Amino acid sequence: MEQExxxxxxxxxxxxxxxxxxxxxxxxLVISLSxxxxxxxxxxxxDKAFVESVxxxxxxxxxxxxxxEIQRFxxxxxxxxxxxxEVIFNNEIIASSFSLERIGTEFEKGIISLPFLDxxxxxxxxxSFTIARRENGWGGxxxxxxxxxxxxxxxxLSLGISFIVFIFTFFVIKWPMMKIICETQLSLKHLSLLEExxxxxxxxxxxxEIPPFPISELESIRSAFVTSQSKLSETNEKLAKSKAKxxxxxxxxxxxxxxxxxxxxxxxxxxxxGLERATQEDRENALKRIVDLAEQVLKQVKSARSHxxxxxxxxxxxxxxxxRKATNNAxxxxxxxxxxEIRAVLPDEKLMTSHDSILLxxxxxxxxxxxxxxxxKQVQVELSKIEDGVSIKVNDDGEGLGQxxxxxxxxxxxxxxxxxxxxxxxxxANHIIxxxxxKIIYQSSSLGGACFEVRLQGDSV
Amino acid sequence: xxxxxxxxxxxQSKSIFEPxxxxxxxxxxxxxxxxxxxxxxxxxxxFSELIYEGLLRFTDDYGVWPAIAESWTTSSxxxxxxxxxxxxxxxxxxxxxxASDVKASLSRNVSSESLVYKFYDVILGAKDYFAQKSEDVxxxxxxxxLTFEIHLEKPFPPIxxxxxxxxxxxxxxxxxxxxxxxxxxxxxxxxQVEEINDxxxxxxxxxxxxxxxxxxxxxxxxxxxxxxAMEKASRGLVHDLSSWPMNGKExxxxxxxxxxxxxxxxxxxxxxxxxxxxxxxxxxxLFQQSIxxxxxxxxxxxxxxxxxxxxxxxxxxxxxxxxxxxxxxxxVPKELVELYIPEELSRSQEMAxxxxxxFKSKGWNVKVIPTKWEEMMKGYNDKTLGAFxxxxxxxxxDPEFLLNNFESKNLDNFSGxxxxxxxxxxxxxxxxxxxxxxxxxxxxxAKRVNxxxxxxxxxxxxxxxxxxxxxxxxxxxxxxxxxxxxxxxxFDQKCLKRRELWNKK
Numbered sequence: 001m002e003q004e005x006x007x008x009x010x011x012x013x014x015x016x017x018x019x020x021x022x023x024x025x026x027x028x029l030v031i032s033l034s035x036x037x038x039x040x041x042x043x044x045x046x047d048k049a050f051v052e053s054v055x056x057x058x059x060x061x062x063x064x065x066x067x068x069e070i071q072r073f074x075x076x077x078x079x080x081x082x083x084x085x086e087v088i089f090n091n092e093i094i095a096s097s098f099s100l101e102r103i104g105t106e107f108e109k110g111i112i113s114l115p116f117l118d119x120x121x122x123x124x125x126x127x128s129f130t131i132a133r134r135e136n137g138w139g140g141x142x143x144x145x146x147x148x149x150x151x152x153x154x155x156x157l158s159l160g161i162s163f164i165v166f167i168f169t170f171f172v173i174k175w176p177m178m179k180i181i182c183e184t185q186l187s188l189k190h191l192s193l194l195e196e197x198x199x200x201x202x203x204x205x206x207x208x209e210i211p212p213f214p215i216s217e218l219e220s221i222r223s224a225f226v227t228s229q230s231k232l233s234e235t236n237e238k239l240a241k242s243k244a245k246x247x248x249x250x251x252x253x254x255x256x257x258x259x260x261x262x263x264x265x266x267x268x269x270x271x272x273x274g275l276e277r278a279t280q281e282d283r284e285n286a287l288k289r290i291v292d293l294a295e296q297v298l299k300q301v302k303s304a305r306s307h308x309x310x311x312x313x314x315x316x317x318x319x320x321x322x323x324r325k326a327t328n329n330a331x332x333x334x335x336x337x338x339x340x341e342i343r344a345v346l347p348d349e350k351l352m353t354s355h356d357s358i359l360l361x362x363x364x365x366x367x368x369x370x371x372x373x374x375x376x377k378q379v380q381v382e383l384s385k386i387e388d389g390v391s392i393k394v395n396d397d398g399e400g401l402g403q404x405x406x407x408x409x410x411x412x413x414x415x416x417x418x419x420x421x422x423x424x425x426x427x428x429a430n431h432i433i434x435x436x437x438x439k440i441i442y443q444s445s446s447l448g449g450a451c452f453e454v455r456l457q458g459d460s461v
Numbered sequence: 462x463x464x465x466x467x468x469x470x471x472x473q474s475k476s477i478f479e480p481x482x483x484x485x486x487x488x489x490x491x492x493x494x495x496x497x498x499x500x501x502x503x504x505x506x507x508f509s510e511l512i513y514e515g516l517l518r519f520t521d522d523y524g525v526w527p528a529i530a531e532s533w534t535t536s537s538x539x540x541x542x543x544x545x546x547x548x549x550x551x552x553x554x555x556x557x558x559x560a561s562d563v564k565a566s567l568s569r570n571v572s573s574e575s576l577v578y579k580f581y582d583v584i585l586g587a588k589d590y591f592a593q594k595s596e597d598v599x600x601x602x603x604x605x606x607l608t609f610e611i612h613l614e615k616p617f618p619p620i621x622x623x624x625x626x627x628x629x630x631x632x633x634x635x636x637x638x639x640x641x642x643x644x645x646x647x648x649x650x651x652x653q654v655e656e657i658n659d660x661x662x663x664x665x666x667x668x669x670x671x672x673x674x675x676x677x678x679x680x681x682x683x684x685x686x687x688x689x690a691m692e693k694a695s696r697g698l699v700h701d702l703s704s705w706p707m708n709g710k711e712x713x714x715x716x717x718x719x720x721x722x723x724x725x726x727x728x729x730x731x732x733x734x735x736x737x738x739x740x741x742x743x744x745x746x747l748f749q750q751s752i753x754x755x756x757x758x759x760x761x762x763x764x765x766x767x768x769x770x771x772x773x774x775x776x777x778x779x780x781x782x783x784x785x786x787x788x789x790x791x792x793v794p795k796e797l798v799e800l801y802i803p804e805e806l807s808r809s810q811e812m813a814x815x816x817x818x819x820f821k822s823k824g825w826n827v828k829v830i831p832t833k834w835e836e837m838m839k840g841y842n843d844k845t846l847g848a849f850x851x852x853x854x855x856x857x858x859d860p861e862f863l864l865n866n867f868e869s870k871n872l873d874n875f876s877g878x879x880x881x882x883x884x885x886x887x888x889x890x891x892x893x894x895x896x897x898x899x900x901x902x903x904x905x906x907a908k909r910v911n912x913x914x915x916x917x918x919x920x921x922x923x924x925x926x927x928x929x930x931x932x933x934x935x936x937x938x939x940x941x942x943x944x945x946x947x948x949x950x951x952f953d954q955k956c957l958k959r960r961e962l963w964n965k966k
Binding site for chain 2: 069071
């Protein structure tokens with residue numbers, strides 16, 4: 001079963017809902033029950049205190065065996081106190097306000113004492129006993145005055161008061177609990193802020209966007225995260241520089257490789273010039289060829305010099321924006337081709353990728369401008385996220401190029417049939433893309449012309 | 462003190478009572494007298510409480526409450542009691558009750574005819590009136606139509622109990638001396654007499670009763686023996702067997718209510734010192750020691766409390782533990798001892814056998830004679846019985862009334878004892894106003910009476926009253942069942958209907 005993922009705030013409320021009701025309920029119940037017990041006990045004690053005050057007199061009446069007077073007295077006490085009273089002597093009821101039939105009968109056995117209370121249960125009735133004793137004289141455990149608690153008013157009263165106490169206590173206890181939960185929720189705001197900050201930082205790292213927190217654990221997390229991000233950024237820069245050097249070295253290698261063929265041809269032609277058996281015509285051709293080759297070498301060196309001067313600065317930025325700008329720039333530059341329709345197919349969301357927005361923009365502009373030049377009606381720029389990076393395709397519906405020709409152009413050696421710019425543009429674009437660790441793939445376009453696809457790796461430079 | 466006893470057999474009742482709603486209360490004998498000043502038995506007192514009303518009334522637990530008197534006060538010296546008569550109080554003939562009626566009625570209590578004079582002799586001028594030395598009781602004073610005062614010779618708080626009792630009833634002065642007045646007496650109680658015949662007394666609710674009147678419109682006191690009464694009760698034809706204190710184990714209790722209560726009584730074999738061999742203390746003591754009273758109690762009245770002295774539980778002087786008197790050196794006398802027991806007791810023959818066997822085993826020549834209650838009462842009053850089994854009921858919640866029976870000059874002294882110490886203690890008790898001090902005399906008095914072995918104390922009963930299942934509000938009275946407040950008794954009509962349907966089925 002899939003676990004439900006909910007915000008921390010909701011999680012806390014969900015977890016504490018039971019306690020929020022349960023704890024006040026239990027506490028209020030305990031307090032109200034205690035209150036009603038206290039009421040019952042205090043009632044019983046008040047009755048008992050009254051009986052205690054008349055006990056010496058009852059002791060005297062018992063001593064003089066004046067039971068009619070005891071009975072009248074017991075009846076009077078009962079009427080006044082609203083509680084039933086019995087006098088028990090030698091376990092025999094000798095006076096009762098309950099029922100005259102009980103007089104002369106044995107007092108019930110099986111009295112249950114209530115723990116911690118001076119009360120006893122007898123046949124479902126709550127009662128307390130007082131020994132009928134006269135000071136310095138008659139009396140003993142044999143003579144008892146039992147007073148039965150008058151349940152009805154006590155129960156109504158204790159129920160009423162307990163109910164009020166219950167309601168009051170419930171809310172009084174619930175209030176601080178709610179307060180605690182509210183405070184807990186409030187303190188979680190910092191966690192949310194941290195979460196939000198981190199989330200933002202994933203898109204665009206700016207250390208100042210996460211303010212410091214008053215909670216040490218959160219602050220440690222923030223600080224650790226910010227430090228890691230900063231270090232990661234520094235490392236990225238170093239890596240980029242190292243990559244750039246590598247790229248430069250690679251470019252040199254390419255240059256050397258690219259120059260090897262014309263320079264060898266140049267040497268061979270120079271050899272021809274020096275050969276005795278070479279005809280005048282041969283020498284003229286060689287000379288003509290030497291001039292061409294020298295120009296080509298010069299052009300390649302020039303091109304390489306300009307490329308090697310570029311220094312790529314990678315940043316984790318929105319490539320969608322960079323592609324959009326590059327498309328616009330190319331469109332503006334090709335104002336003399338207003339009949340060419342340029343379509344940009346871009347994702348709606350930001351796509352954060354490490355790149356140098358200026359140089360990549362220039363490279364893309366070159367590709368798009370070339371496409372506009374070559375197109376007969378339309379150019380389509382398409383940006384999409386692929387498995388390990390991004391793909392930017394620039395399509396046109398022109399005549400297209402041969403694979404070999406493209407390769408020469410990418411090396412900066414090709415001769416454009418239309419103008420020079422294209423060759424320079426492609427070689428430059430190629431150099432920039434390579435400096436990003438990416439590559440340019442040439443393929444036939446679905447529009448019928450050429451398609452230059454730029455592939456950049458997403459999380460590495 | 463009054464004597465209570467049980468059922469009268471051979472009553473071939475030709476019942477004329479109607480079924481419910483008449484409330485049928487079975488009685489073991491017809492009242493010996495309908496005149497309050499001559500009442501000395503349970504049935505008469507039951508009648509008195511229903512028909513008559515006194516100035517005061519007993520509550521069910523020894524308390525005293527206003528009846529005809531709306532209120533009363535006692536002077537600070539305790540000598541004058543002033544009563545305000547309830548202006549709503551009326552006789553059954555509709556005539557209002559006045560202070561003159563109170564004077565005429567209470568004067569009769571201290572007249573030479575009175576059998577209850579001993580309770581009232583503290584009233585100022587009572588002695589002269591009783592001795593017919595004066596024509597007026599000076600202590601009974603009419604202040605105005607509705608105000609009456611009783612002046613006492615000396616302070617005597619228990620007089621309030623006497624005035625709440627069954628003999629201090631107020632009768633209409635105008636008719637009281639009429640011949641035949643007591644054939645259909647006029648009172649002011651909650652019920653009035655409709656008809657009195659040999660076996661039944663028909664009463665109807667007195668609609669002009671001044672207080673909270675009765676709830677049952679008709680009541681019949683029906684003379685029945687115990688077997689008949691229980692049989693009729695089982696069939697739902699009798700609603701109240703409270704005249705018979707039972708033990709709750711009887712068959713009749715399978716239906717109906719068992720209302721159990723202590724009773725301020727003591728069951729004794731009274732010993733008459735007027736005749737030998739009981740003229741001698743050692744003989745009485747020997748006789749007393751010759752019988753196992755616990756065996757008797759557990760055989761015949763197991764629910765009752767053991768009696769170790771004359772005074773019932775609840776009163777000063779009651780002995781809760783056995784008191785051992787010194788063994789007497791006397792020899793068992795040769796004379797024949799006649800022991801009378803009421804024939805109406807349901808197990809009288811068994812009891813007779815028990816007593817004869819017990820005494821014979823100890824060498825006594827005892828003849829137990831089961832006797833009709835009426836004859837026994839006559840012999841008791843005439844003091845002709847040597848030994849007799851009776852139940853002594855405490856009429857008032859004060860032991861003095863029980864113990865002054867043993868005073869030398871008391872006409873009701875069944876024992877015939879003349880003991881200077883008893884007389885002195887009774888005198889001292891009556892002189893003393895302080896409650897606690899008085900009780901000290903009473904304790905000494907009870908001790909002295911027990912020492913003199915004037916009775917064999919059998920048990921103190923715990924009554925089980927059988928009441929019909931459809932009767933509500935029957936509350937036993939701790940003093941005596943005769944004081945049961947029938948104004949509060951009613952029928953559960955739904956229950957009656959249910960019973961009726963059940964009977965038809």
